[in-house]
Amino acid sequence: MAKLMTIHLRVWRQRGPEADGRFVDYAVPGVNPDMSFLEMLDVLNEQLTLDSEDPIEFDHDCREGICGSCGLMINGIAHGPSARTATCQLHMRHYRDGDTIVVEPWRARAFPVIRDLVVDRASFDRIMSAGGYVSANTGAAPDANAIPIRKDDAEEAFDYAACIGCGACVAACPNSSASLFTGAKVAHLALLPQGEPERKRRAVGMVDQMAEEGFGDCSNHAECEAVCPKGISITAIALMRREYVKAVLG
Amino acid sequence: MPFESRVPAGAIADKWDNYKNSAKLVNPANKRKYTVIVVGTGLAGGSAAATLAELGYNVKSFCIQDSPRRAHSIAAQGGINAAKNYPNDGDSVWRLYYDTIKGGDYRSREANVYRLAQISNNIIDQCVAQGVPFAREYGGLLDNRSFGGAQVSRTFYSRGQTGQQLLLGAYQAMCRQIEAGRIEMYARREMLDLVVSDGRACGIVTRNLVDGKIERFGGDAVLLCTGGYGNVYYLSTNAKNSNVTAAWRCYKRGAWFANPCFTQIHPTCIPVSGDYQSKLTLMSESLRNDGRVWVPKKTGDRRVPQQIPEDERDYYLERRYPSFGNLVPRDVASRAAKKETDAGRGVGETQLAVYLDFADAIQRHGRDRIEERYDNLFEMYQRITDENPYEVPMRIFPAVHYTMGGLWVDYALQSTIPGLFVLGEANFSDHGANRLGASALMQGLADGYFVIPYTLGNYLADADPGSTPDADAADFRAVEDKAMDRVNRLLGLNGKRTVMDFHRSLGRIMWDHVGMARNADGLKRAISEISALHESFWKDLRVPGDPDTMNKSLEFAGRVADFLELGELMARDALEREESCGGHFREEYSSTEGEAVRNDDDFAYAAAWAHDDAGAAVHKEKLNFETVTLTTRSYK
Numbered sequence: 006m007a008k009l010m011t012i013h014l015r016v017w018r019q020r021g022p023e024a025d026g027r028f029v030d031y032a033v034p035g036v037n038p039d040m041s042f043l044e045m046l047d048v049l050n051e052q053l054t055l056d057s058e059d060p061i062e063f064d065h066d067c068r069e070g071i072c073g074s075c076g077l078m079i080n081g082i083a084h085g086p087s088a089r090t091a092t093c094q095l096h097m098r099h100y101r102d103g104d105t106i107v108v109e110p111w112r113a114r115a116f117p118v119i120r121d122l123v124v125d126r127a128s129f130d131r132i133m134s135a136g137g138y139v140s141a142n143t144g145a146a147p148d149a150n151a152i153p154i155r156k157d158d159a160e161e162a163f164d165y166a167a168c169i170g171c172g173a174c175v176a177a178c179p180n181s182s183a184s185l186f187t188g189a190k191v192a193h194l195a196l197l198p199q200g201e202p203e204r205k206r207r208a209v210g211m212v213d214q215m216a217e218e219g220f221g222d223c224s225n226h227a228e229c230e231a232v233c234p235k236g237i238s239i240t241a242i243a244l245m246r247r248e249y250v251k252a253v254l255g
Numbered sequence: 256m257p258f259e260s261r262v263p264a265g266a267i268a269d270k271w272d273n274y275k276n277s278a279k280l281v282n283p284a285n286k287r288k289y290t291v292i293v294v295g296t297g298l299a300g301g302s303a304a305a306t307l308a309e310l311g312y313n314v315k316s317f318c319i320q321d322s323p324r325r326a327h328s329i330a331a332q333g334g335i336n337a338a339k340n341y342p343n344d345g346d347s348v349w350r351l352y353y354d355t356i357k358g359g360d361y362r363s364r365e366a367n368v369y370r371l372a373q374i375s376n377n378i379i380d381q382c383v384a385q386g387v388p389f390a391r392e393y394g395g396l397l398d399n400r401s402f403g404g405a406q407v408s409r410t411f412y413s414r415g416q417t418g419q420q421l422l423l424g425a426y427q428a429m430c431r432q433i434e435a436g437r438i439e440m441y442a443r444r445e446m447l448d449l450v451v452s453d454g455r456a457c458g459i460v461t462r463n464l465v466d467g468k469i470e471r472f473g474g475d476a477v478l479l480c481t482g483g484y485g486n487v488y489y490l491s492t493n494a495k496n497s498n499v500t501a502a503w504r505c506y507k508r509g510a511w512f513a514n515p516c517f518t519q520i521h522p523t524c525i526p527v528s529g530d531y532q533s534k535l536t537l538m539s540e541s542l543r544n545d546g547r548v549w550v551p552k553k554t555g556d557r558r559v560p561q562q563i564p565e566d567e568r569d570y571y572l573e574r575r576y577p578s579f580g581n582l583v584p585r586d587v588a589s590r591a592a593k594k595e596t597d598a599g600r601g602v603g604e605t606q607l608a609v610y611l612d613f614a615d616a617i618q619r620h621g622r623d624r625i626e627e628r629y630d631n632l633f634e635m636y637q638r639i640t641d642e643n644p645y646e647v648p649m650r651i652f653p654a655v656h657y658t659m660g661g662l663w664v665d666y667a668l669q670s671t672i673p674g675l676f677v678l679g680e681a682n683f684s685d686h687g688a689n690r691l692g693a694s695a696l697m698q699g700l701a702d703g704y705f706v707i708p709y710t711l712g713n714y715l716a717d718a719d720p721g722s723t724p725d726a727d728a729a730d731f732r733a734v735e736d737k738a739m740d741r742v743n744r745l746l747g748l749n750g751k752r753t754v755m756d757f758h759r760s761l762g763r764i765m766w767d768h769v770g771m772a773r774n775a776d777g778l779k780r781a782i783s784e785i786s787a788l789h790e791s792f793w794k795d796l797r798v799p800g801d802p803d804t805m806n807k808s809l810e811f812a813g814r815v816a817d818f819l820e821l822g823e824l825m826a827r828d829a830l831e832r833e834e835s836c837g838g839h840f841r842e843e844y845s846s847t848e849g850e851a852v853r854n855d856d857d858f859a860y861a862a863a864w865a866h867d868d869a870g871a872a873v874h875k876e877k878l879n880f881e882t883v884t885l886t887t888r889s890y891k
Contacts, residue, residue, distance in 0.1 A: 021804060039528045039641075047533055047755065054753045054799045054808065062805050064321060066494040068534045070635065071419055072325040087638070094638050119465055120805040127442065130322050134434040138427035139386045143306040143704045146377075146384035150341065153395025163388040163413060166420060170324055199386040 010036045010102035012045065016061055017109045019118050022125075026118065028107070038098035042085065043068060043075065045097055063122040070094040070234060073169035076176065077122055078109035083173035083232040091171060091234040111172050113181035115219040126172050128218040129186060136210030137190040139199050152198050165193040167235040174229035174237075180221030185229035187215050188241035191248055205252035212249050258511075258863070258874055261665040262366040267882045268348075271370045274666070278709050279716035286311035288720035291711065292459055292474035294446050294501055296323030298418070298696055299679025300480030301425030302703025308432035310708060315472055316429065317441045317461060319496050319810075324426040327482060327494040328699060331418025332539035332632065333402060334410035335382075335696040337375035342399050346407040348372045353883060355694060358404040358584050359659070359687020360837035360853060361885045362514070362861070364878060366666060367684045371694075374701040379411055381704055385424040389413055402692040403540050404584035404890075410693045415539050415632045421696055425703070444470070445810060446501040447738040449477060449508045449675065450724075450731050456675035457724040460734045462742070464810060467803040469739050473726040475718055476674045476711060479505060480703070483658035483680040485518065487818045487825065488770070489762025491655035492524060492537040498814035499821050502662055502681050510670040511863040511874065513663035513683035515821065516829035519690055519838050520771050521656030522588035525639055525649075526608040535654040536639060538611070539632055540692040543581045545616035545625065546649070548572050548588070550609050554599035560610055560648050571595060579890040586689045586838045586851075587890060589653035593771050594849060596652075603650045612648035653771060657695060659686040659838065660828075663863040663876070667710035668702060671865075674718075676711060678702035683861065688837025742802050745812045750795035754811045757792050761785065761815070761822055769826050774842040781826040789819040824864060824871055831873065834858045855885050 011034045019026030050060035066074040070091040077092045079085035085095045116124040174185035194200030230239045263274040293304040296318040304316040340346040352372035390398040399408040413420040432438040443464040450458035458473040484499035485491035506512045523538045549568045573580045592609050633644050661683040668676045679699040768781035800806040835844045835851035844852045860875040
């Protein structure tokens with residue numbers, strides 16, 4: 006049986022988008038090192054409920070690192086200390102008995118806080134709607150093997166397509182830029198022949214929408230790549246810029 | 256509405272064409288006069304919303320997550336089946352059909368399954384056209400792999416993230432229609448009830464999960480694409496927000512619920528580690544292509560796996576099922592694991608696990624090749640368990656994964672309420688008593704991309720264009736009031752137990768008595784225990800917070816209330832079905848070797864439960880098999 010720990014949490018509480026927020030301290034006893042970070046929050050919320058306090062709101066769904074719902078700033082690092090790991094896959098074995106952990110929501114103008122640790126990421130959906138697709142009506146597709154694609158290209162496209170849209174890249178960026186998110190989709194589709202016909206329109210549409218949403222510009226800090234739970238490379242951003250320049254000038 | 260499957264006439268291979276050839280059409284100029292409500296944005300809902308909008312309908316799309324891209328289809332790992340026969344290994348539409356209906360233990364409707372196999376190839380074409388990055392060979396053509404329950408390689412995949420890539424394809428197709436103004440997207444909305452007026456489904460009532468507002472939406476048809484109900488077991492591989500509420504509300508409004516006891520317990524999941532556990536994580540079935548399942552031959556052998564010599568290991572699937580080996584279907588593999596752990600041969604700290612060992616595969620193919628195939632799964636395993644599966648065998652155990660049961664639908668995917676269509680995992684139609692791997696993605700996308708566009712048109716062609724019901728009408732207000740009352744009632748309870756506490760208790764009853772092995776005594780016990788728990792729920796529950804803010808405890812409370820009712824119906828359904836078939840294993844109906852014994856004379860039907868205030872009554876859709884001979888499913 007693993008040794009149980011007591012963890013001290015300092016959590017951002019904010020009742021609503023317009024309300025003032027503040028940090029509140031909690032102690033969570035009996036934390037098993039095999040628990041996930043979110044399971045520890047579940048335990049705390051159970052206790053808060055029984056103590057007639059409002060539980061801490063946080064987004065979560067699949068709890069296996071693929072839906073992109075969860076996302077917490079943990080001691081100042083988006084998704085916490087483990088590389089290539091979303092918050093839901095972070096386990097308490099990375100902490101020691103008595104540790105204090107500061108938990109905050111993503112902070113960016115384009116991600117307003119809804120409540121506590123929950124933010125509104127609809128701006129990402131609007132960037133996607135500004136061109137992050139291939140226009141292929143259902144029923145119009147040729148045979149799947151009609152267009153061979155080099156294995157390396159398909160693999161590289163996949164590396165970018167693996168983005169889960171969690172927003173950690175924005176939270177980690179000193180400029181709150183969404184360049185890694187946007188670049189990943191531009192790169193995924195630009196690498197495939199199916200994405201070719203709309204590549205100019207896509208690059209311009211998505212990049213312009215990103216600016217309109219209030220995300221900052223990229224100035225090559227690469228913090229986004231460091232926290233990305235899917236390890237998406239910032240070469241996506243270089244590729245996006247190239248696509249954008251070619252579209253505007255070419 | 257009469258209870259008829261409405262399967263079209265003709266030979267099985269012609270039925271879908273016959274349907275399409277005689278279906279009524281809505282003229283292009285009239286389509287924009289119809290509003291279609293689509294609830295859920297997974298593979299079924301996302302593909303349906305995008306395709307119907309492309310056709311010109313007004314679509315209102317709803318999801319409980321903050322974005323349609325997060326629906327739980329995203330977590331599907333292994334792949335999607337199609338009868339392309341690219342590997343030239345003998346596959347065909349017929350074989351995919353046959354494997355699926357046999358895999359379902361002959362408890363699904365022939366015509367639906369055949370249509371699914373026919374459509375499978377179009378799905379792959381469509382997804383490739385959208386830019387889905389499927390795995391490819393060096394020649395640039397698509398790669399396939401094999402999956403449980405089949406002896407051909409027909410599974411297309413994107414590493415271990417096939418569901419994600421297919422869902423993003425559907426989501427992106429939706430994004431295009433959102434930009435075009437043909438889909439109105441309502442995220443963070445939970446459907447709390449269905450509005451039925453003049454016997455037709457004509458709208459929904461939702462709760463806005465941000466500000467708590469109860470809202471009404473009218474439409475000419477409602478498409479329910481809300482997934483399965485595996486979370487009735489509390490611990491499952493489903494996402495935490497997956498729930499039965501939308502489907503259950505439709506059931507309470509008159510849609511019949513078919514085969515609720517048909518649940519799939521997936522053999523390869525990471526075992527439970529403690530009481531705090533909030534969910535279980537699947538390790539894709541594709542791992543069984545290269546991994547070998549074993550336990551020590553000796554009971555209670557606590558040595559570490561590396562110290563157990565080859566001749567003291569029992570590769571029990573290979574031994575019991577030599578022709579399919581580690582690739583037997585899920586229900587068979589799960590039961591076999593249970594048999595070993597019940598006999599005291601389980602491994603790991605809890606002894607509720609078996610090994611899935613890659614040592615041979617790594618030796619045969621090299622670590623690089625195994626990394627290429629499964630690296631993200633191995634990483635995930637290590638993150639959760641802190642063990643390296645390249646060096647130590649994985650520990651796995653069965654967990655609730657998928658529900659074959661769901662709302663009853665006819666061939667057109669229409670429920671017993673006219674105008675209410677049910678797609679994907681939420682319906683009961685294609686997988687019988689057991690679903691084969693890589694066919695959930697196939698069904699979700701078949702229903703959304705290629706079935707509903709035809710069958711919905713056939714329904715709407717008989718409705719006047721522009722007769723969209725007014726969401727301010729009295730029918731809507733009455734449903735809204737009822738939803739509001741329920742919210743207030745939940746918040747007004749001032750007991751001492753949390754929602755999660757009740758959910759866990761329900762899950763334990765379900766797992767113990769309505770799980771991998773069932774018997775009459777246990778099922779009767781489950782019914783009475785659930786009923787007592789249900790009573791306690793409405794007395795002893797405490798739901799914190801307010802109605803008019805984000806309040807996840809309140810959301811979960813409403814869902815658990817419905818799970819309690821569903822759990823009881825599942826146990827009743829399991830009790831009535833006095834046979835073993837697929838995932839439904841009744842201990843009283845098994846052979847001396849422990850294999851399932853089906854009873855086709857008395858139970859070759861789909862059990863469709865109708866709600867009324869006195870309880871639930873069962874109606875039977877007899878399953879007619881014209882093209883396949885019912886045989887004892889053997890994977891030996």
